[in-house]
Amino acid sequence: MLEPVMFTGGVYKHDLVIELVEDLGGYVLQTNVTQSEIILLMLIPKEDMPAMEALSKTLRGKLERAPLAGTEIAVVTPTLAIHHLPHPACDVAEYLRRHGAKSNMIGMSRGVGREIAQMDEYETALINEHDAVVFTFGNFVDCIRKKEGIYRNLTIPVIVTGGPDMKPEDLPHAFEYVPRVGRIAHRSRKATEIGSLDNIVAAAGRALDSARVAISKDPLSTTPPRVMEVVREQVPDIMYSYSPLPIALNLNGLRIKLPYDEYHEAVENIRFDEGVTLGEIARVMPSKMKNYILVRILPISETGFVV
């Protein structure tokens, strides 16, 4: 069982951490260098955690559990106007990021209004590429109830946030509703506001767990971090991708930030040690996000084996 953790410490000797992760058979998901500080998101076997804790202690680093690591969560606002941004949505996105998730902010083109709000096919498909989604709605009970039509077609767990308290039966299509967020015109700094952000993270954790349970009923042919490793080995051009996170992990696959037309064959032909290629155990398709490559790993029921 791999445990998601976040290491924060100095750049000096951080390669020891990376080496240890490799020795333990874990994965480094993301490295983030900010001047002399480094943040490493990693997956480590649970039973080897004391070894990593000891190393982190000698390096004077901080090791925390990052429950959302290896997932992508969309934070959706009705538009990108000043009414919805920056405060509530950025606070939510930043908070999810601090707990290890890769959060993407999406502003809908026609998400405003009580009567006129709508979401188009492209937006639906784009949001469906994520593992979970957080919708930031406003302070009116009636509007939150009416806007259900926007996310009804999504297949991933939907967390709705808004101001007023509402009953779960009012929002049957939402996975969970987190109250006391709503529209604000200042940064979240009060204890109650920070508490609401914690509630969103907890709800996201539950949503992802439900998705994990659904996947575990028909497990994937291989794990996304393993695919990430072989992509790094066999498609070295990924080193030249300028994205902060060249390979973003999802629960059931990954997104490779290279142009689809040029690289999709190289990705499909990636060969595992066991002899199978990635094209045989996963669907490689164009992502709705820019012209990236989206990989969706097939379940055992379709391939018949585990790599």
Add this chain to the structure above:
Amino acid sequence: MEMQPLEVFKIEMPGEDYGAEKYKEIITDILQDLGLIRSIGELYVYVDITKPYFTVFGRFRGKMPPLRVRDVGDLIQVEGGYQINLEDEEHMANLIGILWDTYGRDKVMQPERNVLIVESDVSPEELVVADLEKEFRRDLVDALIRIAPEGFRNRRNEMAKDSFFFLAAEETIDQDMVTEVKEIFRGMQNA
């Protein structure tokens, strides 16, 4: 007698108690950000989310006099003209423009960053540097658009001498709606 800043601040949203409480915070935050709160004496907000519309009616605290040269800096008579020492650079650009228009470019000199010399016998004391009233009204409209929920794209804005009225709705605004809202505001003021 002059009103205090936001002496009256009433907000009504039938069926949306949480929204009313929260919008009070939002309105205060936005008016504070734009530095308008001190110029408004009374503010009435009424929202009917079932129609839906969002309306604001307010009264100004008092008329703001235009900003003149003597308000923005020290004026000293010097040989061959007048010297203005500016305290606040904020008005420099406006002031130079006005002086150029009045005296001509060759008569205005700027020997130092915040010093201007005008070659003229006529004192620039009474020249108007900025029309604060106009700027305030422009900022107020901006604030009201920011405050109203974004989906309410149809707006009506009435600026009177001592009050303003703002109505934003999702549907087309008709005269009946305006009359209805104004009647509600009359009720709120008399309550």
